Amino acid sequence: MRVALTDQIDISNGAHILYVYNSLEDYIDNAAAFIATGLEQGQHVAVIDSLDQYRLIQAKLQGVVKEELLQRIHFKEQVEFYLQYGAVHAHAVIRNMEELLHPYLSNDISLRTWGRVFWKSQEDIYEQIISYEQHCDSAINDFGVLGVCIYDGKAISASIQNELLKSHEYFMTDTELVRSSLYGKPDRTGIFPSFSVHKEMQSEVDLYKQKLDFVHVVSHEVRNPLTVIKAYATMLLGDNLDGRSIEKLIAIKDYVDVIDNEITHIINTEQMLTTESLWSKAELVISPILDEVVSIMATKARTQNIDLQSSIALSDERLIGNAIGLKLIVSNLLGNAIKYSEEDHIVRLDAYSSNDVLTLVITDKGIGMSCDQVQKLFRKYEKINMEKSGQGIGLFMVKNIVDHFAGEIQIETALNKGTTVTVKLPLKCAAAGKHV
Numbered sequence: 001m002r003v004a005l006t007d008q009i010d011i012s013n014g015a016h017i018l019y020v021y022n023s024l025e026d027y028i029d030n031a032a033a034f035i036a037t038g039l040e041q042g043q044h045v046a047v048i049d050s051l052d053q054y055r056l057i058q059a060k061l062q063g064v065v066k067e068e069l070l071q072r073i074h075f076k077e078q079v080e081f082y083l084q085y086g087a088v089h090a091h092a093v094i095r096n097m098e099e100l101l102h103p104y105l106s107n108d109i110s111l112r113t114w115g116r117v118f119w120k121s122q123e124d125i126y127e128q129i130i131s132y133e134q135h136c137d138s139a140i141n142d143f144g145v146l147g148v149c150i151y152d153g154k155a156i157s158a159s160i161q162n163e164l165l166k167s168h169e170y171f172m173t174d175t176e177l178v179r180s181s182l183y184g185k186p187d188r189t190g191i192f193p194s195f196s197v198h199k200e201m202q203s204e205v206d207l208y209k210q211k212l213d214f215v216h217v218v219s220h221e222v223r224n225p226l227t228v229i230k231a232y233a234t235m236l237l238g239d240n241l242d243g244r245s246i247e248k249l250i251a252i253k254d255y256v257d258v259i260d261n262e263i264t265h266i267i268n269t270e271q272m273l274t275t276e277s278l279w280s281k282a283e284l285v286i287s288p289i290l291d292e293v294v295s296i297m298a299t300k301a302r303t304q305n306i307d308l309q310s311s312i313a314l315s316d317e318r319l320i321g322n323a324i325g326l327k328l329i330v331s332n333l334l335g336n337a338i339k340y341s342e343e344d345h346i347v348r349l350d351a352y353s354s355n356d357v358l359t360l361v362i363t364d365k366g367i368g369m370s371c372d373q374v375q376k377l378f379r380k381y382e383k384i385n386m387e388k389s390g391q392g393i394g395l396f397m398v399k400n401i402v403d404h405f406a407g408e409i410q411i412e413t414a415l416n417k418g419t420t421v422t423v424k425l426p427l428k429c430a431a432a433g434k435h436v
Contacts, residue, residue, distance in 0.1 A: 014141040018168035018180070020161060022153040026174035028053070031114060032060035034148065038112045039069040046100055048076045048115035076100065078118040088119045090131035097139060105143055112146040130163050137167040148172070230256040257299045265331060268324050279404060281321050283428060286358060287314040289326050290351055297334040305343040308334070313352040318428040325401040330360065332394040333421050337364035340419070358425045365418040374411055 021027040031047075035057065038045045047054060054075055061070065081100075084092050104111045119125055133149060140147045149168065156164075165171055165182040172178075233252045241249070294310045301308035319326075330349070337347040341364045350361040369377070378399040402409045407425035 014144045015146050015170060016137045016140045016168045017146075017148040017170040017172055017177070018161075018164050019148050019150045019172040020153045020156070021150060021174055023174050027150070028056050028060055030172075030174065031057045032064065034112070034114055035073060036061060036065050038146075039065050039072055041110075043110040043112050044072040044074060044104055046074045046076065046111060046113045046115075048078050048081050048113070050078055050116070050118075053116065074100075078116055081115070082118045083120065086120075087122045088125060088128045088132070090128045090135065093132050094135045094139065097136060101139075101143055101145060105145075112148075114148050114150070116150040126160055126163075129160075130167070133164055133167045137169075226256050226260055251303070254299050254303050257296070258303055261296050261300065261331075265328075265335075268328055279322070279325075281405075283318050284321055284323060284326065286317050286319060286326070286351075287312060289323055290314070290330060290349075293327050293330045293334070294349060297331060297338065300335065301338050301347060304338060304341075306338050306341050307344075307346045308338070308349070309346055310349040311351070312349075314358075317353045317358060319358055319405065319425055320428060321401075321405045321425070325405065328394075329398050329401055329423060330362075332398050333360075333362045333423070336394065337362050337366065337419065337421075340364065341366035353427060356427045358427055360423040360425075362421045363418070364420075368415045368417050368419055369411075369413045370415055374413060377411065 019030070021030070031049075031053075035045045035047065047057070049057070058070075081096050082088055082093055084096065100113075101111065103109075117129065119129065122128075136147070136149065139145075149164075151161075151164070162182060165180045166184060168180055169183045170177060171180045230253055233249045233256070237246065237249050290310075290312050294308070294312070298308045334347065334349060341347055345365050348361075348363045350359075350363075352359055378395050399409060402423060402425070405425050407423060409424075410422045411419065412422075413419040
């Protein structure tokens with residue numbers, strides 16, 4: 001049987017986890033994530049902690065877990081649990097653990113435990129703790145329970161931590177969960193994010209998937225009437241019309257193309273964010289891809305009275321990457337240059353190869369950026385101009401794709417003086433050489 005630590009990380013039931021924390025805030029986040037996932041999986045959760053910390057965990061769970069599920073949390077005060085006789089005695093703590101587990105397991109109620117170990121100074125404290133954890137490991141495996149034993153990283157030495165790793169199959173920090181290399185029964189290797197970090201990652205992925213589903217539905221509903229509008233505009237252009245009417249119909253066709261391209265751009269971006277297979281790389285001929293993007297972006301520029309000029313000095317040059325990624329790089333950079341330029345200005349793309357490197361240079365004479373804006377440029381959801389439309393994710397994607405293609409990106413800009421973006425990507429022979 002396997003029990004989910006979070007919604008997507010599974011480990012065998014009976015797992016024993018050593019959690020050494022350094023940040024109280026992260027500790028509360030991880031406790032809440034661990035408890036919430038257990039409750040969502042239909043389990044009961046035993047929490048052994050101080051009352052103060054437990055109240056912080058309860059506050060974190062409010063609004064995250066349904067009220068009726070919170071009744072499945074069973075709290076034990078840590079001093080009473082670990083210091084029943086005023087000191088840590090391994091056999092007494094083990095008995096307390098067995099008494100805690102028995103009512104649930106005897107009734108086939110699935111349970112996970114979260115225990116923050118508490119002790120006072122005593123001569124044989126480390127021997128008692130190690131003995132307890134060894135017996136606890138056997139009990140957890142025998143009873144088939146998922147248990148986390150927590151220690152304050154500031155209170156235990158590295159040597160004691162290493163001893164504890166021998167009786168815990170997994171070791172967890174505030175941000176990461178790994179298999180213990182010192183555990184007596186290792187059978188697998190791997191690295192996972194901690195409970196709270198994984199919860200955040202999963203929530204973000206779920207949000208992207210919801211957005212992508214929404215975009216697909218909207219694109220289908222929007223594209224059908226757009227196709228009809230474009231068809232009628234094309235038909236009318238065949239009639240005997242005056243120059244002004246022809247200009248308006250051409251503008252209608254252009255705007256339809258721009259909207260259709262924006263939908264495609266959003267879908268491609270969301271797919272790159274959520275679909276790992278789209279990051280796979282293959283050999284690409286560069287020039288046709290750039291020609292396609294320039295043709296689309298020229299239409300966008302025309303609708304904003306911007307003159308898009310290009311010089312693509314390439315023949316059969318190739319790189320190792322993927323077509324969607326390369327299109328997103330160029331379309332995002334050209335799109336920004338057009339967006340932040342005034343009417344009647346020029347935006348320019350130059351593409352050429354030299355010394356086994358593809359160089360793309362996008363230049364505009366638009367509003368430019370300050371040093372502070374440049375520093376924030378590639379952050380996710382960071383918008384450099386709140387007055388302009390967009391989600392602040394385009395340049396984040398550009399940077400990630402350029403890095404994925406083993407390239408580099410440089411920005412030269414000044415407020416009210418325009419921006420020049422230079423992207424350098426290794427061509428096929430250079431990229432192949434890097435893998436040798």
